[in-house]
């Protein structure tokens with residue numbers, strides 16, 4: 131099997147530890163990867179590069195087109211741009227796919243039957259970051275929704291549901307207030323949805339939809355929504371499965387794809403062999419599927435599930451029922467291996 | 468005791484039933500109210516008034532300055548403005564106060580120790596409703612944050628916490644992305660918070676804050692946030708107490724105040740004596756405090772609590788442990804009386 135070129139960034143905070151664990155597992159499982167390591171994030175920012183990434187790193191990404199990225203830290207204060215957002219935009223990663231699954235009874239959760247995939251639009255909305263100061267006392271930010279951008283994400287959600295054998299696609303918007311912007315999103319959902327008669331369709335105003343998601347997540351299957359709602363509600367959905375540390379995410383574009391954990395770099399836990407590598411590992415499993423190494427993806431996923439079932443957990447999974455062992459990052463990876 | 472002039476709107480859908488129940492309870496408890504009824508909502512919209520309210524109704528509101536409002540329905544389709552939003556703006560109701568409390572064990576909830584007050588900015592943010600079509604394919608909506616608006620809501624939150632003996636005020640923003648708009652909100656929180664050394668202060672990025680709220684709401688006390696986050700997260704918080712039907716809300720301005728349930732008009736349940744009047748009733752209790760009839764407020768609140776404790780519930784509270792009786796709207800009100 132020919133190694134597939136992949137760009138890897140070890141990130142900041144707990145990033146290096148969880149990336150190390152993840153790559154060890156992938157290698158042992160026989161993933162055929164030709165890894166190029168790039169440096170991004172805090173160190174680069176602090177060298178005075180306000181984007182947090184060097185031109186050579188972009189070259190690597192343009193070459194490999196596949197990016198496995200550990201969480202990074204954006205320094206506090208003005209002048210720094212979010213590299214997460216920049217990467218999504220520069221590489222055109224329009225879909226952010228975030229599966230949120232309960233692992234009951236191996237991880238304690240109030241929502242044992244949850245299996246939701248949040249498909250978040252990833253380039254538009256308030257994330258365009260277009261802000262201005264109108265007077266000394268008034269600031270504004272632009273929420274942008276385009277027809278092509280909306281069409282792409284909604285079609286992606288329906289295709290995803292079809293390919294993965296899902297039954298229902300739900301759409302969240304606030305178009306009782308934002309009739310033009312969220313209205314366009316809702317209308318495109320209805321329009322494109324009509325091409326998928328085999329799938330159930332449903333729309334909720336985001337406030338009451340969010341309430342239902344937090345209360346009875348088992349009522350949802352695939353949910354598609356604009357960027358900012360997706361940001362907030364994917365964190366909610368991941369957290370109520372038992373831990374935000376268990377969710378991986380795929381950022382999909384037309385030519386490029388990036389895979390990551392949905393949690394952050396947790397600088398206070400860095401370097402202590404405490405972090406849970408599961409989010410990044412599950413992101414990497416999505417990457418293996420993306421590059422066509424389905425067999426390895428399945429092997430890694432099963433080994434990880436088995437580790438969870440054996441009650442071997444990192445310290446963040448504090449609520450599990452059947453835990454036999456609390457282990458560090460390295461020992462957790464060893465158990466998966 | 469001199470009757471206090473109050474404007475009342477019976478609203479749409481289940482509105483008339485829950486208003487009727489609420490007013491019967493208030494009257495029996497001895498509330499001294501001089502009620503003026505106005506017609507707003509669906510009927511007015513369908514008479515071709517796109518605002519859903521007549522000039523005479525505004526006159527009543529300007530006179531009484533206190534508004535008890537049942538939920539209304541905004542007809543689908545273009546051209547109709549949200550009367551909720553218009554009322555908040557015209558009357559300058561800058562603070563939306565939404566207490567979300569668990570009534571464990573009388574109402575089943577996964578979060579038995581919850582007692583959160585969400586204080587939502589109520590006039591600015593994307594609710595300014597300023598949208599435009601830029602090209603055939605691009606639409607935009609303006610998010611507006613002003614210094615005076617932000618100062619008012621944040622000061623209100625700290626004063627509320629002080630007056631009601633709360634310990635902590637938390638702020639949610641997304642200022643890692645919206646550095647100017649949400650950044651202003653966060654900065655004002657830090658600035659004004661410094662004047663309240665006796666209160667604990669805390670800030671979360673809204674995504675992870677929302678996740679924490681949905682998972683461990685007992686970790687929060689008072690939370691202040693911009694309008695749209697407050698809209699979404701107050702529905703989440705209310706719902707996970709056991710039912711969105713139990714939360715009332717106060718909309719507070721400098722000269723005016725409006726009290727309502729946080730749920731909608733539920734047209735499909737209308738006219739069947741099924742609806743839960745609790746949200747509107749608890750809104751009315753906040754109104755009684757506002758107009759200085761504290762004794763009546765306490766009496767009504769205690770009678771309502773006692774009814775819940777007696778296991779007398781409307782049909783929406785389907786998960787309670789100790790329910791003795793499922794009753795209709797009218798019988799529930801009779802039990803409170």
Ligand SMILES: CC(C)[C@H](C(=O)O)[C@@H](O)C(=O)O
Pocket residue numbers: 212214215361392643644674
């Ligand atoms: C770090 C931040 C810019 C990012 C986002 O808001 O998209 C994160 O919260 C996420 O969800 O991936």
Ligand SMILES: CC(C)[C@H](C(=O)O)[C@@H](O)C(=O)O
Pocket residue numbers: 306307337549551552698729
């Ligand atoms: C009906 C709607 C305009 C309103 C809002 O978004 O504010 C409602 O959801 C609320 O929370 O009071």
